[in-house]
Amino acid sequence: MFYRENGQFKTSYRADQQIFPIAQDRVFIALFLVIAFVVVPLTASGYMFRAILIPFLILSLAAIGVNILVGYCGQISLGSGGFMAVGAYAAYNFFMRVPGMPLLVALVLGGVCAMAFGILFGLPSLRVKGLYLAVATLAAQFFAEWMFLRIKWFTLDAPSGSAAVSNLQVFGLPIEQSLSRYMLCLVIVTAIALLSKNLVRSAIGREWMAIRDMDVAAAVIGIRPMYAKLSAFAVSSFIIGVAGALWAFVYLGSWEPAAFSLEMSFTLLFMVIIGGMGSIMGSFIGAAFITLLPIALNQLLPVMADSVGLDIGTAGISHAEQIVFGTLIVWFLIVEPHGLAKLWSTGKQKLRLWPFPH
DSSP states (O other), X not given: OEEEETTEEEEOOOTHHHHHHHHHHHHHHHHHHXXXXXXXXXXXXXXXXXXXXXXXXXXXXXXXXHHIIIIISOOOOSOHXXXXXXXXXXXXXXXXXXXXXXXXXXXXXXXXXXXXXXHHHHGGGGTOOTHHHHHHHHHHHHHHHHHXXXXXXXXXXXXXXXXXXXXXXXXXXXXXXXXXXXXXXXXXXXXXXXXXXXXXXXXXXXXXXXXXXXXXXXXXXTOOHHXXXXXXXXXXXXXHHHHHHHIIIIIISEEOGGGGOHHHHHHHHHHHHHHOTTOHXXXXXXXXXXXXXXXXXXXXXHHHHHHTTOOOOHHHHHHHHHHHHHHHHHHHHHHOTTHXXXXXXXXXXXXXXXXXXX
16 A cells, blocks of 8 residues: 655555465464364274375375475485485384384484485585486485395395384384374374474575575575585485385385385475475375375276276276376476465465455
8 A cells, every 4th residue: 555654655564465364374274283183083984094194194294305305495306215215214223123212213213314314415416406416316216225125234134125013102002003093194294394384484494495596696695505405405304204214114014125216206206396396285285186196097097988988907097197197297397387386375365355356
């Protein structure tokens, strides 16, 4: 709003324009938490916990870690699957080798080991960027696969090379049923997501975004690129490592290095691209999309094929998933680089003004 003071035109800032959207976002988050902690445990079935909700939560956590590095700091990474593997196998060794090791402590220590691994392979980011950095992080993926496949010490000298955990407990409570596993994942994901949201709003988060937008200009104004990039690798790797430990302990139970292959790294990157780079909410949206799309295609494609007299098998459905994923990624990169999170934000803005746009 313009007003005149001492012969000059000035503008007045309406605080409600900023406070009202923030209040709406807080109401939405509170509603989401009520649904997740109260409604879902009372209504969801065992299949929904095992096949949809638990993998969705863990993949959302991993996508948050990737988003911090790629979306907020602008450092391309193709080694996320390797960081998940380091977190999983480190937590497994702490849990199995140390008598009486609490599960939560093992998960945190797995994240710390993944953080050290991420800092080590994040050092090339101080000299290279773009495609060259992606290749450097890809080396982390291949090194992690080789290390856990060939060095039997990490799997407690198991002949098959696989690892397995059982009898999980948290504060004396067994984590065996689907509901208890879901609640464990939900509490951890909620805590880390809230911490990440506050972190990207802090001074270090602004440094990451300055490095992302133009690292040379950021260095000119006093931001240390080495500290900003390595801190992004550290935080991202820690979150991804915790997600990898949860994926192995809570979702799989028994796993091999192939569970954290290069395909997992690409899947996490696809989640960030589709959900929205530089958005914590986009990580959840991308994980939900990637989790639900294969289930939807498995249900819809056979029906659609039967309606036109065709027969489609599991291989055809798998190929269709890859085609849909590739098409959507190209579409989002061209049409909406900020992903589904931007579309969600635009839709909320329009609903806020509806039915009077002015």
